[in-house]
Amino acid sequence: MEKIDVGKKILRENDKHAFENIIFLTERKKLCLNMISSPGSGKTTILARTITELKGKVKIGVIEGDIQTDIDAERIRETEAPAVQINTEGACHLSAPQISDALKILPVDELDLIFIENVGNLVCPSAFALGESGKIAVLSVAEGDDKPAKYPAIFAKSKAMLLNKIDLLEGGHVDFDVERAKADARRLNKTLEVFPISARTGEGMAAWCDWLVNSVRETVK
Amino acid sequence: MEKIDVGKKILRENDKHAFENIIFLTERKKLCLNMISSPGSGKTTILARTITELKGKVKIGVIEGDIQTDIDAERIRETEAPAVQINTEGACHLSAPQISDALKILPVDELDLIFIENVGNLVCPSAFALGESGKIAVLSVAEGDDKPAKYPAIFAKSKAMLLNKIDLLEGGHVDFDVERAKADARRLNKTLEVFPISARTGEGMAAWCDWLVNSVRETVK
Numbered sequence: 001m002e003k004i005d006v007g008k009k010i011l012r013e014n015d016k017h018a019f020e021n022i023i024f025l026t027e028r029k030k031l032c033l034n035m036i037s038s039p040g041s042g043k044t045t046i047l048a049r050t051i052t053e054l055k056g057k058v059k060i061g062v063i064e065g066d067i068q069t070d071i072d073a074e075r076i077r078e079t080e081a082p083a084v085q086i087n088t089e090g091a092c093h094l095s096a097p098q099i100s101d102a103l104k105i106l107p108v109d110e111l112d113l114i115f116i117e118n119v120g121n122l123v124c125p126s127a128f129a130l131g132e133s134g135k136i137a138v139l140s141v142a143e144g145d146d147k148p149a150k151y152p153a154i155f156a157k158s159k160a161m162l163l164n165k166i167d168l169l170e171g172g173h174v175d176f177d178v179e180r181a182k183a184d185a186r187r188l189n190k191t192l193e194v195f196p197i198s199a200r201t202g203e204g205m206a207a208w209c210d211w212l213v214n215s216v217r218e219t220v221k
Numbered sequence: 222m223e224k225i226d227v228g229k230k231i232l233r234e235n236d237k238h239a240f241e242n243i244i245f246l247t248e249r250k251k252l253c254l255n256m257i258s259s260p261g262s263g264k265t266t267i268l269a270r271t272i273t274e275l276k277g278k279v280k281i282g283v284i285e286g287d288i289q290t291d292i293d294a295e296r297i298r299e300t301e302a303p304a305v306q307i308n309t310e311g312a313c314h315l316s317a318p319q320i321s322d323a324l325k326i327l328p329v330d331e332l333d334l335i336f337i338e339n340v341g342n343l344v345c346p347s348a349f350a351l352g353e354s355g356k357i358a359v360l361s362v363a364e365g366d367d368k369p370a371k372y373p374a375i376f377a378k379s380k381a382m383l384l385n386k387i388d389l390l391e392g393g394h395v396d397f398d399v400e401r402a403k404a405d406a407r408r409l410n411k412t413l414e415v416f417p418i419s420a421r422t423g424e425g426m427a428a429w430c431d432w433l434v435n436s437v438r439e440t441v442k
Contacts, residue, residue: 006227038259038260038343039259039365039368040364040368041364067371067373069367120259121345122260123340123342124344140261142261142361143261147260150292153311167394168389168394168395173389173394
């Protein structure tokens with residue numbers, strides 16, 4: 001009997017759809033960023049603030065991945081950006097066919113940048129290509145500076161790492177060595193961009209938004 | 222061709238080992254708790270503090286699950302408790318055969334309570350029985366009060382929920398409605414015990430430790 005490697009087969013099927021999504025987005029010159037993090041690192045708050053700060057400069061749409069609820073899509077819609085909610089009904093990551101479906105609903109031609117907010121999970125989503133232009137790892141300083149060493153895959157594969165909730169560092173409310181986290185992540189990924197931010201206070205958001213504006217500019221060239 | 226449900230087959234194989242672990246632990250009257258949470262919610266810090274506070278009262282051993290590194294087992298060993306590190310090499314959850322192996326290494330007969338610290342992941346570990354007496358969900362208040370609604374499985378299946386890092390609530394460093402999180406979790410699980418704690422300051426640890434002492438007492442009856 002032939003041995004079937006089921007893991008590889010599922011990935012192959014996913015990658016076929018991911019490739020179609022790449023073609024779809026590249027033909028239209030759209031930047032698409034896949035945000036990955038633990039639950040509660042602040043992805044939705046970062047997105048809402050980014051959309052607001054870039055209003056009039058970059059047109060942003062969002063694909064929201066959650067196991068259940070549409071809490072996150074509702075929060076994005078409050079910024080007036082278009083948002084499509086995908087409920088994975090228990091699955092621990094978004095897959096490329098779900099993104100293909102969402103891209104049919106989003107008004108892609110009117111957008112410059114599409115964010116995918118993946119299911120909160122620092123492990124599984126990093127193994128599934130969605131057709132994105134790049135991955136963005138988000139790490140809250142409340143989670144501890146050992147996370148790049150302990151969960152290396154996503155930090156190795158990302159274009160940028162957002163170190164969120166840096167307002168908690170002042171006053172020593174959490175123990176987090178920014179330089180250690182940065183060094184561990186850059187050991188895995190030499191060209192990783194690192195943006196320390198607080199989506200709550202707005203600190204550091206300007207550098208992140210400038211990087212997005214430049215990335216959009218590179219995409220439409 | 223017969224359709225094979227691979228997900229079910231993997232779970233069946235896992236459950237066979239989980240059942241063996243239950244027999245092994247029940248025969249020896251050992252309490253075994255499987256701690257599940259997002260990365261960085263404070264599982265290891267909680268365990269280290271719990272071990273220290275219960276020294277002389279409850280003999281605790283730990284099975285540490287991580288994708289990579291033995292940072293966590295080292296932190297546990299500093300408390301002088303025995304700890305076995307399992308590296309899953311990329312896998313997003315511990316599985317029952319790994320626990321069977323670890324139980325052969327731990328000095329089980331000398332212990333009252335075995336903690337399993339699962340891989341940091343609020344989704345996948347909840348689907349894999351390990352042979353534990355019960356699951357403990359850990360949620361840091363830095364992660365947001367919407368997590369029981371967004372990631373229901375683990376809250377529905379747990380004996381207790383630890384709401385950690387409550388020191389961040391004072392001074393309003395994070396927005397987290399304890400009553401909302403509690404209500405959402407109890408909607409999924411009427412008998413869920415809830416312990417608001419700070420493993421950093423020690424607040425609330427006494428109630429949690431009392432509950433553990435009682436649970437050990439019930440197990441050896």
